[in-house]
Amino acid sequence: MEVFMGIKMSDVGQLCPDVLKAYLKNYSLKLSASEIAKEVKIERRTVSRILNKLVIFNLINYSIQGKNKLFYFDLKKMSTFSLLNLVEINNSINFNFKNKEVSVIISKLLDFFEGIIVFGSYASSKEKDGSDLDIVLLGEKNNHILEDIKKISLIEINEHFVNYKEFKEILKRKNPLAIEISKNHVLFGNFSAIIKIFLEDKLNG
Structure with missing residues (x-):
């Protein structure tokens, strides 16, 4: 940009x-x-x-x-929201360059899910041979599509289905997994919606 x-x-x-x-x-x-x-x-x-x-x-x-x-950052400013979008997008681009096999999986999933969050070892660049791909799939649950992708994937996928409202609520309740995801993540798809949830969580304490 x-x-x-x-x-x-x-x-x-x-x-x-x-x-x-x-x-x-x-x-x-x-x-x-x-x-x-x-x-x-x-x-x-x-x-x-x-x-x-x-x-x-x-x-x-x-x-x-x-x-x-x-x-x-002043979390209430619109420029902060815009700048965080830029930073998160840049982070996802760099991730794709370093993780070609995962980027193929993400690309296929984005045809069916609004947003995807990669977390765990891949997000922190600590993956090893045989590491699972931990992902949150945001949007309408679609087991059939995911199973089809799993069949051709060389990487084991560990998925969590959730919609935006549910993700916002579990983050608000300080769910340990949701907290981990907020601290260690790579975003794909609807960046703005996910960033807005993270921002609201910080603003509301």
């Missing part, structure tokens, strides 16, 4: 989505440039430059805590 909210991404830094990936495990985090650099494995000076430009463009905020400058 070359232009975001009327701002040229080249003016902010093409690594912006990669830098902000550090916030995907918790949209309400307050992080220093050093913490983000360590998390995303990008040079601290580059991270700091991008964050400060985002502040100038009023896309993120910061507070001072001791000697540290902590950067964070």
Whole structure:
């Protein structure tokens, strides 16, 4: 994406989505440039430059805590919602490049499900040979389609069917699995609907 909210991404830094990936495990985090650099494995000076430009463009905020400058999102702003969409989409694209077999499975499933959330070992890049693919399938339950895909898949699929309302409720009830998914995920399909659920959960505490 070359232009975001009327701002040229080249003016902010093409690594912006990669830098902000550090916030995907918790949209309400307050992080220093050093913490983000360590998390995303990008040079601290580059991270700091991008964050400060985002502040100038009023896309993120910061507070001072001791000697540290902590950067964070204003979760009530529309620009935050839009920026998180960009970051989550970038995360899914990078995931597809690294996981070709899984991307084929996801592509087939997206023909029948509105949204998909990958979590577990694949989402955290800790999968091994024989690891299951843990996924949440959002939308109308369709066992027949899933079974057909399982028959041709070389990866064992561990699925959870849920609609958006149900997912919102189990997250609100602090269900351990839902909390794990909110902290460690890769989104596909209806990004906006899933991000909105994560945002509302953080805003409501």
